[in-house]
Amino acid sequence: MLTLTFLGVGSAFAKRNYQSNALIEAWSQGPEQQGLPDENLLIDFGATGPLALYQLKSQPGFEYLDHSGSNHYRAIQRVFITHLHHDHIGGLEELAIVNRLSQTNVHAGSIARPMLFGAGEILSDLWECSLRGGLGVFDGRRAALDDYFSVQPLDPKGTKAEDRIRLLDRYEFIPIRTDHIRISKKFDWPSYGLVIRDSQTGQTALYSGDTRFEPETLEPVRAQARLIFHEAQLDDEPQPVHTLLSELRTLPESTRKKTFLYHFADSWDDPKHLRIAEEFAGFARSGKRYAILP
Numbered sequence: 165m166l167t168l169t170f171l172g173v174g175s176a177f178a179k180r181n182y183q184s185n186a187l188i189e190a191w192s193q194g195p196e197q198q199g200l201p202d203e204n205l206l207i208d209f210g211a212t213g214p215l216a217l218y219q220l221k222s223q224p225g226f227e228y229l230d231h232s233g234s235n236h237y238r239a240i241q242r243v244f245i246t247h248l249h250h251d252h253i254g255g256l257e258e259l260a261i262v263n264r265l266s267q268t269n270v271h272a273g274s275i276a277r278p279m280l281f282g283a284g285e286i287l288s289d290l291w292e293c294s295l296r297g298g299l300g301v302f303d304g305r306r307a308a309l310d311d312y313f314s315v316q317p318l319d320p321k322g323t324k325a326e327d328r329i330r331l332l333d334r335y336e337f338i339p340i341r342t343d344h345i346r347i348s349k350k351f352d353w354p355s356y357g358l359v360i361r362d363s364q365t366g367q368t369a370l371y372s373g374d375t376r377f378e379p380e381t382l383e384p385v386r387a388q389a390r391l392i393f394h395e396a397q398l399d400d401e402p403q404p405v406h407t408l409l410s411e412l413r414t415l416p417e418s419t420r421k422k423t424f425l426y427h428f429a430d431s432w433d434d435p436k437h438l439r440i441a442e443e444f445a446g447f448a449r450s451g452k453r454y455a456i457l458p
Contacts, residue, residue, distance in 0.1 A: 165191040166335050166360070166457040167201075168371075168393065169226075171216035173426040173448045175397070175406075176251040181450060183210040183251035184395070184427040186371070187220070188360075190331035195453060200228035203331045205242040207358065207371060211254030216450065223451055237263050238276045243313070244329060244337065245282035246373040247344060247355035248289055256290075257298045260312035280313035281329050283339060285354050287317050320356060335457065336361045340385065342375035345405055359385055362457045369456040370394070374427065376404060377411035386419050391456050393448060395427035398437055413443065424448040 167189045172182025185208045189201035214235060221229035221236070229236050237259050246252055263276040280287065291309040300307055309315055319327045320339040329337035337358050344355035357373030370389040372382070386392055397406040406427065412420070426448040431437070441447050448454075 165194050165455060166331070166362070167191065167195065167453045168369075168456050169220070169453045170426060170448055170450050171220055172210075172212055173428065173450050174212075175427050175429050176249060178212075178428075178430050180430045181428075181432075182212040182216040183254075184208070185210050185213050185216065185252070185255075186393075188331070188337075189453075190335055192332065195225055200239070203241060204239070205244060205329065205331060205337070206240055207244050208246055208252035209243060209255040209259060210249075210251035212251070213255030214258045217255075220451055225453070235262070237278075238266065240278050242279040242281060242329065244339075244358070245280070245286055245290060246342075246357065247353075248286060248294060249374070252374075253290060253294055257295060260295070260299055264312060277310075277312060277314045279316050280309070281316045281318055283320055283354055283356060284317035286356075287315060334363055336363055340373075340381065342373050343378045343381075344374045344376065357382075359389075360456065365458070367457055372407070374405075375407060377407045386415070386423075390422065391445075391454070392419070392423040393426055393454075394423050396425040398428055398432060398440070409440065420444045424454070 169187045171185045171187060172178065174181035174183055176183060185206065188205040188207065190203045191198055192202050217229060217235050220226050228239050240259065295309065299312060318339055320341060337360055339356040340359050341351055342355045342357050343350050345353040347353055355374055357375060358371040360369040360371065368389045369391045370385050372394040374395055394412065395407055396409050396412055397404060398409045400408055400410055420443055422445055424445045432447060
């Protein structure tokens, strides 16, 4: 079984629902029978990620994320970075440094380094443009990204096994390019969603990542998926960099009814939005485990 739990479901500047980061857990038997998953993967870890994880660890079924009242970062085995905005990477510095400081004997090789996945162009800029300022030195020497993480660059266009994330040697996570921010043309600034596939049954799910409405690329994936988690901007604007609710409403009802909305603003429960959940599978909720693939 594969489950997805949102640490937060809010947009970049959300305060009530935390930012949209998600925890994937793979289970050989299921959360009812196991105290902790066999394997896990974080999709992004933004600025509110540490606080959201702190809240999640206190919920029943997530005790394995608790270490003496603090976040048990060593329980996080893998992280996938969709793109480089602060609401998707802002918590990585804390995760990295706490893991490093909690090592009992660095020189003996007791190094906690979760696997860090992402397109090669994203991981390169992640260090040079975002993390090196805070993590670039230890006492006595300079540091690199692989001092904190086992770095696993992916080629999103590749078809080899190393270009996929795999859990339980069954569930595949396939990056799909999204049209989020443009410099001068479509897809020229790197951002990604994930197609999640059960290699045994062929069933799929979609995690959209941050994206403009993109029917050409995403519509075939949306049609095939058994479950969709799609970002949604609830209010229209002239030049959006996110998917507008009005655009999602143009999708077939069969697609909308299997689509949970996330990455929405703090005004999501304004009375004017009261009927939105009825048009879709609903608003995604933080801290709720969704069974996405059997």
